[in-house]
Ligand code: SF4
């Protein structure tokens with residue numbers, strides 16, 4: 729399996745849960761470098777935003793395939809969470 733990012737940009741809207749990216753939070757949990765759904769500093773993004781660069785930190789406990797599965801599952805959870813928020817958010821007057 730190879731990790732596939734569909735560029736939804738949702739993980740870049742959850743910086744309140746990522747202390748390492750506190751300086752990137754524009755104040756509402758969204759990264760100040762997110763333009764639309766894309767990273768405007770993609771080539772120079774921090775390692776924590778780079779699935780490939782983070783794998784070595786997990787290599788002793790899981791294979792690359794297992795890591796990719798964990799990443800895909802994490803993206804699926806994030807997408808589900810945003811769907812739920814949209815469903816439960818009160819309608820604006
Ligand atoms: S949540 Fe997953 S699929 Fe969406 S942009 Fe982030 S890494 Fe890519």
Ligand code: SF4
Nearest residue numbers: 740759761762767777
């Ligand atoms: S630096 Fe780029 S990849 Fe990292 S959270 Fe910000 S927009 Fe997303």
